[in-house]
Amino acid sequence: MTIQTNPNDTNSPSEMSNFFNNVLKRFILIYSVVATLFIAFLFYIYQEYNQNLETSLLNQEETFVSSTTQAIQKEMQIQLMVMQMNTKFKFLADFMEDDNQTTRQALQTHFSNLALTFYRYDQIRFIDLTGRERIRVNYKNNATYIVSEAELQNKSHSTYFKEGIKLAPGKVYVSPMELNVEYGKIEIPYKPVVRFVTPVVDNKGNKIGLIVLNYLATELLQNFRDQMELRIRGQGMLIDPQGYWISNHDRANEWGNSLDQVEQKFVDQYPEAWQAIQQNKQGILKTSQGIFRYKAIDPFSLDSIGSYEVEQKIKLTISEQSKENNNWKLVVFLPNETIQKESFFCSREGKIIIVFFFISLAVIIFLLLIISEEKRRQNNYDLFIKDELNDLYENSPCGYHSLDSKGRVLKMNQTELNWLGYTRKEVIGRSFTDFLTSKSTQVFxxxxxxxxxxxxxxxxxxxxxxxxxxxxxxxxxxxxxxEQGNFVIARTSAFNITDRIELENRLAYIANTDVLTEISNRRHFFTLANEKFASEEALSLLMLDIDHFKKVNDLYGHDAGDDVLKYIASILQQALPTKAILARLGGEEFAVLLSGLDAKKTLQLAEKICVKIAATPIVINPKLTINVTISIGTSQRDNHKDDIGDLLKRADITLYEAKTTGRNKAI
Known part of the structure; x- marks a missing residue:
């Protein structure tokens, strides 16, 4: 600062002394007043700044809270859908009605396929009403292991069996998340599991046993920890209803509900926060230790993932005990040290600036600089908030767009543009139907x-x-x-649910397909056949059986037998008309429903199939080739009152005749 002196002033020592004395007096008076006001003003700014800083830090954690809640609820939804699907399979009732090699192998194969498909189930079991494991399949290292009968255990003493056996059909018991115990000891390495238990009933509605899925939560918890390290500045943790840690930034504090050596609970480390977190579903709590953002997960609710249609398809009901068992709390803790580390006032630079301001002789300049700096900072803060809101809109996990009354695009965020692969210029002004399939256009x-x-x-x-x-x-x-009662704009959000649709299609494929041969299974065959019989077209049926198939299994093993079944299915698919319905009814028995063929043409087709299979060697491996033959029984729809059962009975009779008159023929 340059001080310009008045040329009319004298430069005598006395005048200079008076000048500086007056300046000093005014300086002391002004400085005292300004310093007092500034201290009061600075305290107010400090309080507001800290409040805004805490709000900003908590807002940054909301994405983590929301995404974690959604991920856990979606994962639990998938388990309920799988549980419901399994209660509908006939394998269980068949096994309890007749425990033989065929029914046991069918159920074991189904459990193995389920474990390999979803890779989340450490164990899949069928337990009878006495608590004895009848079938058990373990999953480890991307492979399944069928537990021998000698190793099967009695689980009647377990809590999940006692709770499950009390359930009515259609109810599900879900155990607390805990470390898995085998033969009375906790498994090493630790395996956090949640057990899903539901009754299985026979055709008469009588309870015949329980299905138990051991859901392995290792990946779920690891994903939680990874997100915690990547996305939040605070400490993220999951706690169970008793206050034990399911996941903690200090791994030594985890699994106090299962491990005797871990006694510490949440209340021991955060006594001020526990009561509020335990009693309330969600909230923000400030204590002397820091700030807590907590939320009840409620893992069996679907409200965070927009799954109304899926929720209607899940008919199983979660027991109240299950909800209490898994009333987890997600807690994000921001320690005071973390908040202070982010605070300007607690930084080294901030302290230096404050001290500099107070010792500065140019109080008025200093005050003006503070005002100017505050304006600049406020402008930057406003710009930051504007940019943050715009970034939140443009890069949200879901799509956003605005449409006019005619369905034309007025605005669209970057997320949805990325999904579509268009630029903003290519989208604005176009009808939204331009981006829909023909089937969805009418819905829109x-x-x-x-x-x-x-x-x-x-x-x-x-x-x-x-x-x-x-x-x-x-x-x-x-x-x-x-506007004035007229519709002008529609603001729309869009969530990508492709994974959910693909899962539904995948479950439908599993339910309708014979896993070994990849053709229709018995249940799907009857569904398709009944649809055909609703019309009046000519229908005929082939029932095929592999000759001496038991000898193939006895001589070459069941793996070779499986290869034969797959090869026969492949040959049939090539030989049959495209509209034929081919299915494996069970074992070595296949069925084909044909339309538009009379009895003569049906028999001719069957004979060609017999000849082709008999003439085609089946290569099991470079050292083993097998030749097999088949016998075929045919039947024809005689009148429109016939159903699929009538044709199967008649085809079974002609198949028996083909078997007893030499095999390798069609009748």
Whole structure:
């Protein structure tokens, strides 16, 4: 600062002394007043800044809280769907009705396929009403192991059996998450498991046993820890209803509910916070140790993932005890040290600036600089908030777009543009139907038509077509905006649910397909056949049986027998008309439903199949080749009152005749 002196002033020593004395007096007076005001102002700013800083840090943790809740609920939803699917399989009732090699092997194969498909189940068991394990398949290192009968255990003493046996059909018991115990000892390395238990009933509705799925939670917890390390500045943890840690930044504190050497609970380390966290579903709590953001996970709720349609398909009901067992709390803890580390006022630079401001002789300049700095910082803060909100909109995990009353795109965020593969310029102004498949176009038009009446619509599933031609599914929700009573804008969110749709299709494939031969199974065959019999077209049936198949298994082993079954299925698929319905009914028995063929042409086709299979050697391995023959029984739809059962009975009779008159023939 340059001080310009008045040229009329004298430069005598006395005048200079008076000048500086006056300046000093004014300086002391002004400095005292300004310093007092500034201290009061600085304290207020400090309080506001700290509050804003804490809010900002907590807002950064909300993404972690939301994504973790959604991931856990989605994972539990999948387990309930798998549980429900398994209660419908006939293998269980067949096994309890007749425990033989065939029914036992069928159930073991089903459990093995289930474990290999989902790779989440450490154990899959069928336990009878006495608590004895009848079938058990273990999964480890990407392979399944069928437990021998000698190693099967009695689990009647276990809590999950006692709770499961009390359940009515359609109910599910879910155990607390705990470390797995085998033969009375905790398994090493530790295996955190959640057991899903539901009754199985026979055709008469009588309870015949329990299905128990040991869901291995190792991957779920590791994903939680990975997200905790990558995305949050605080300490993320999961605690069970008793206050024991399921996951903690200090791994030594985990599994106090299972390990005798771990006695510490959440309340021991955070006594001020425990009561509020235990009693409330969610909230923010500030204590002398720091700030806690907590939320009840409620893993069996589907409210965070927009799964209304899937929820309607899950008919199993979770028991109240199960909900109490798994009333987990997600807690994010921001210690005071973390908050202070982020605070400008607690930083070394901040302290230096504050001291400098107070010792500065240029109080007025200093005050102006502070005002200027505060304005600049406020402008930067406003710009930061604006950029953050824009970034949140543009890069949200879900898509957002706005449409006018005619369905034309007014605005679309970057996430949805990335999904579509278009630039913003290519999208704005175009009808949203340009990005839909033909099947979804009609759904969207009805959705747009009803939006002004309902004002808000949720859970509409649409299939989106990208620029490159690939498609994906979204669940959309929209809110209408009215001006003077007229619909002008629809603001819409879209969640990508392609994984959910693919899972549903995959489960349908598993339910309808014979896993070994990859053709239709018995249940699916009857479903397709009944649809055919609803028409009046000519229908005929082939029932095929591999001759002396037991000898193949006895001589070459069941693996060779499986190869023969797969090879026969492959030959049949090549030899049959494209509209034929081919299925494996069980064992070495196949069935084919044909349309548009009379009895003569049906028999001719069957004879050609016999000849082709007999003439085709089956290569098991370079050192082993097997030749097999088949016998075929045929039947024809005589009148429109016939059903699939009638044709099967008649074909079974002709098959028996072919078997008893020499085999390797069709009748």
């Amino acid at each position: 038009e009805e959705f747009l038509k009803s939006l002004p009446l309902n004002k808000k619509i949720e859970g509409v599933v649409l299939e989106i077509q990208c620029k490159k031609g690939n498609t994906f599914f979204v669940s959309t929700s929209a809110t209408s905006i009215l």
